[in-house]
Amino acid sequence: MRGWKKSVSVTTRSTMPTIRVFMDTSALLAAIASEKGGAAEILRLAEVGQVEVLVSRQVVTEAERNIRRKLPGGLPFFREALAPILKLVPDPPLEMVEECEGIISSPADAPILAAAMVAQVDYLVTLDRKHFIDDPTVAEKSGLHIGTPGDFLTWFRSKLL
Numbered sequence: 001m002r003g004w005k006k007s008v009s010v011t012t013r014s015t016m017p018t019i020r021v022f023m024d025t026s027a028l029l030a031a032i033a034s035e036k037g038g039a040a041e042i043l044r045l046a047e048v049g050q051v052e053v054l055v056s057r058q059v060v061t062e063a064e065r066n067i068r069r070k071l072p073g074g075l076p077f078f079r080e081a082l083a084p085i086l087k088l089v090p091d092p093p094l095e096m097v098e099e100c101e102g103i104i105s106s107p108a109d110a111p112i113l114a115a116a117m118v119a120q121v122d123y124l125v126t127l128d129r130k131h132f133i134d135d136p137t138v139a140e141k142s143g144l145h146i147g148t149p150g151d152f153l154t155w156f157r158s159k160l161l
Contacts, residue, residue, distance in 0.1 A: 026127035038149030056115035
């Protein structure tokens with residue numbers, strides 16, 4: 001868990017705008033649980049300024065609750081090492097959340113989708129296949145690229161070419 005801060009060597013075009021990535025709780029927890037996975041790689045890219053990782057207050061609250069319950073020793077790591085590289089976005093307006101309830105089948109995920117849409121991110125990273133990834137209408141209606149950490153990394157690398 002503590003070794004995820006490894007150096008990353010990525011070459012990008014100097015004119016390439018910073019990629020904005022919204023990580024939901026499942027992706028953030030995956031990054032904390034495994035330093036070798038795609039989610040941790042996204043955080044390494046953020047650490048060296050290749051991407052900007054955005055989260056909502058709901059994501060932070062859910063992450064802290066799950067870390068306290070499942071990885072008790074991980075909370076200080078989350079707050080001290082990860083929190084500084086995460087950009088907190090404002091909570092979405094209620095009207096936007098209600099609009100997203102008509103887009104995604106899980107009302108509990110509507111605030112996450114709304115926050116990503118309001119933040120105008122390039123990609124929403126999640127491990128929630130049932131509600132986000134396996135329903136292509138969520139990406140279509142939201143206008144977002146949505147996928148797993150591995151999907152994002154493939155997409156990101158294609159932008160470098």
